[in-house]
Amino acid sequence: MPFAYPLTGLVTLLTLIVYFWMAMNVGKVRTKLNVPAPATTGPDEFMRTLRVHENTMEGLLLFLPALWLFALSSHDLWAAVIGIFYPVARIIYARGYYEAAGKRSLGFSIGIIATGLLLVGSLIELILAAIAIYG
């Protein structure tokens, strides 16, 4: 029997690839601006590149659990349809923030909305499941 959540899995993989690309950008900017590890402070361009990666890490800890709770309590296809907005939003966020701190809002907002929908959807589905099992 095939794994029942392949689309949610593929959205997860795409998100991880976006996240890995951001980590590689931190490595590149460390070399370009001469901010060798383990330093975590430096010129503005370094800080923005670092924050893109770190803020996405912070966001993944909301997004990935929300995505999977929604998939498991609802349906693979719906989770993937909402979830696909997240990696796209984070690419927009990164490209904006790499230019200037002021250009990070659009991508950030789309990502938060997608995460919020998954959280609210999960909450409803989990309450219904709890009532069905324990009620």
Place this chain on the structure above:
Amino acid sequence: MPFAYPLTGLVTLLTLIVYFWMAMNVGKVRTKLNVPAPATTGPDEFMRTLRVHENTMEGLLLFLPALWLFALSSHDLWAAVIGIFYPVARIIYARGYYEAAGKRSLGFSIGIIATGLLLVGSLIELILAAIAIYG
């Protein structure tokens, strides 16, 4: 058939909401103390607010896997009964640390104990499952 781990899912959602509240507090303190992104250093109150969020992120990477490994290898209800202490502990931790660095220990300790119980419980259940399947 309803999702079999609704209570563990609800504990996860509650924890994510606490974590999101901490992220919003970082945004607020950035404005209040004039520490615009991408800076990650600033006055003591900023650093404490930032560390509450980051330390919780660090902790979530232990807590969430431990919670779900225990739920999946044991039972939804027991995982939720132990797990519910974690988001409560992190609220106590945050409220303490927001006041002073010295007041962060109580909440931190309760959270670590809950995480430790889930880790030890998972270890026992996983070893038993490994023996049952591969032994």
Place this chain on the structure above:
Amino acid sequence: MPFAYPLTGLVTLLTLIVYFWMAMNVGKVRTKLNVPAPATTGPDEFMRTLRVHENTMEGLLLFLPALWLFALSSHDLWAAVIGIFYPVARIIYARGYYEAAGKRSLGFSIGIIATGLLLVGSLIELILAAIAIYG
């Protein structure tokens, strides 16, 4: 019926224990070098100890989803056989980086290769599952 992924679960637990050990080392070096929380900058030895922990956190967000997507879409045993290289690699990474920033490459590279294999394996398995279910 026992939990079907006990070896993947045990690799996860081992990885979490390595990660927890790194967190405790940050606490120790804070005391030793007198860098009390909430500071996140300090002498080189403090920065290296902090970065070992943080970089492993960054890596866990790639590794754990990749490990579990591969286990769920392929097999518990294969996931564990590849996955076990990761916690070992991160111990090598930490021991190197604790000595000098230049000694962190070997462990880092082994960890990235293990993560990459799990990501590529998951991608193939998830595409096959998507075709089987939706194709």
